[in-house]
Amino acid sequence: MSEPQTAARTKWRVVLNGEGQYSIWRADREPPAGWRAEGTSGSRERCLARVRTVWADLRPAGLRRRTAEGVSAPGAGVAGVVARQARRVPGAVAVQGDGFALSFGGLDELSNRWARYLRSLGVGRGVLVGVLLGRGAQLHAVTLGVWKAGGGCLPLDPEFPADRLRASLAATGARVLVTEVAYGLDGFAGRVRYADDPEVSAALARQSAEPLGGAPDPEDVAYVTQVPAAAGHPLAVAVTHRGLAHHVRSAVRALTGAGDGGTAVFASVASELTVAGLWAPLCAGQRVLLAPQALDLAELGEWLTAAGTFAFLVLAPGHLELLVRQLGDGGSAALAGTIVVAGGAPGAAAARLAGLLGPGRLRTAYGTAETSYGVFRAFGRSGADSCLRVLDDACLPVPDGVVGELYVAGPGVARGYPGQAALTAQRFVPDPCGPAGARMHRTGELARRTATGEVQLLGRTDRQLWVRGHRTDPAETEEVLYDHPSVGEAVVIGVQATPGDVRLAAYVVPRPGAQGLDAAALAAHCGRRLPAHLVPADLTLLDELPRDADGRVERAALPGPHALQVPQAPHAPQAPHIPQVPQAPHIPQVPQAPHAPQAPQASHGPHGPHGPQGPHALHGPHAPQVPHGPHAP
Secondary structure (H helix, E strand, C coil): CCCCCCHHHHHEEEEEEEECCEEECCCCCCCCCEEEEEEEECCCHHHHHHHHHCCCCCCCCCHHHHHCCCCCCCCCCCHHHHHHHHCCCCCCCCEEEEEEEEHHHHHHHHHHHHHHHHHCCCCCCCEEEECCCCCCCHHHHHHHHHHCCCEHHHHHHCCHHHHHHHHHHHHHHCCEEEECHHCCCCCCCCCEECCCCCCHHHHHHHHHCCCCCCCCCCCCCEEEEEEEECCCEEEEEEEEEHHHHHHHHHHHHHHHHHHEEEEEEEECCCCCCCHHHHHHHCCCCEEEEECCCCHHHHHHHHHHHCCEEEEEECHHHHHHHHHHHHHHEEEECCCCCEEEEEEECCHHHHHHHHHHHCCCEEEEECCCCHCCCCCCCCCCCCCCEEEHHHHCCCEEEEECCCCCEEECCCCCCCCCCCCCCCHHHEEEEEECCCCCCCCCEEEEEEEEEECCCCCCEEEEEECCCCEEEEEEEEHHHHHHHCCCCCCCEEECCCCEEECCCEEEEEEEEEECCCCCCCCCHHHHHHHCCCCCCCHHHHECCCCCCEEEECEEEEECCCCCCCCCCCCCCCCCCCCCCCCCCCCCCCCCCEEEECCCCCCCCCCCCHHCCCCCCCCCCECCCCCCCCCCCCCCC
């Protein structure tokens, strides 16, 4: 993330709260309540180096004490809520999919068997389990079983390349992998169990279906989710049971009351956008319908229509635009009581549906793993448990209409980035408006608040963007391109293929003397290492990259991408040929706060500082709100 130009002259100090969580704070301001100076001050780099030295364990002090004593703090996590629904409606359908239907009672019993079986493999507190399963009967049972055994889950997408999956398991320190024979990985040093192995099935049958006893601590890790980083390698985010439960409770309150049909999940189970769909219906006693793993998105509208009316659907902008093309506005609106657009700026289809659906039925959401996947709120309602704040680089509020950076506070703030103490201290900072010792997440989103309380997102201070439902940094694709022996230089940007559908375009300069390099070979090279959403949809070979007088790449001068057909994931709509890079909508100039963070010019690309997705809004004075009426974003 870029820093303001004044950062080099700013003096900082290391601070910590009562839970032993570290951060840095400007030395010219007193630390917020519940925080104290550690004793180190000086440049940002000096303070962060100190944090790396002293903060080896990111767990809060209270959790470390309880772990040593073998006890947990009270608090109902998602697994406990689903178990209560199993006692309330044991015969109701909980999870349904291609050729199977699992009742709440059956899900509870199967997850209890998995918990006991996993415990016999050494899964317990602090143990991370990779879950590499398709959208089938075992997905929820295994995940619940991991939580009941005391472990945390690393969700993995079976459509990701094997190299990427192995790297994820190694980077996060997963010690056990539960998968299926079709997705088996070699080269994993931990224990591997196949959910469809007859021996595993027999071992599960021998386990008791009674509850294992105990419950996870609210501060124990529920999920480890990988997110993009500017360094070109994914970061892991530790999401606690407290944060996950907060997200799911918010979704239950806001989304499941518009019907009793639950929801459908057809996107990647490893996406930040999928969590509400996987768990909110179950916590409300409703079903989760899992799409077949091989579902062709050309048939998405037909499949959803045949499945009946849902309480809610969470859709990436590209999926919503696709459904409108397949079903029309009326057919799309009839799919669910509430439609949530997340993972990018809502497009024209969302604006039309907002008026058609009526107030409160079309919502936008801002949520990432760092904020435990975000919260959902009804229009015009605010709350103290989650807060969007637009601040300057001194963490002071900026006036309405002035650009600052978006910070998210409240119980959804994640633990941080495991193994990355300095980055955690830099991105999870003291909350001057929250409870004593609380933290907030610095999102990297440039934003402004209007006089009516609407928070408008204007772009990012880094290069992250949403591509086909995944938060993405083009640096990861650039890193893989540079690994090709014939590539001398590479630049990757985001382009808008169709409304709501952002793809990556790559520009490559061959290494001097390289022979036979072509776009198809580079696409194949990327496809072996990267998930489909990170493989450039367009690849252009250039003799040289355009540069300004200072030698920086002028992304605005790059030629329009030339279409290159590359293999696409089954869950992503196909992009047509893109003859020219579309420009983002014009954004009027607004006054800047004296210390408002500025987006680096090098990250703008041909779309200007707002990227290909343009600006969009989060409504309400404190939290993401619901667009309504024909003028919704």
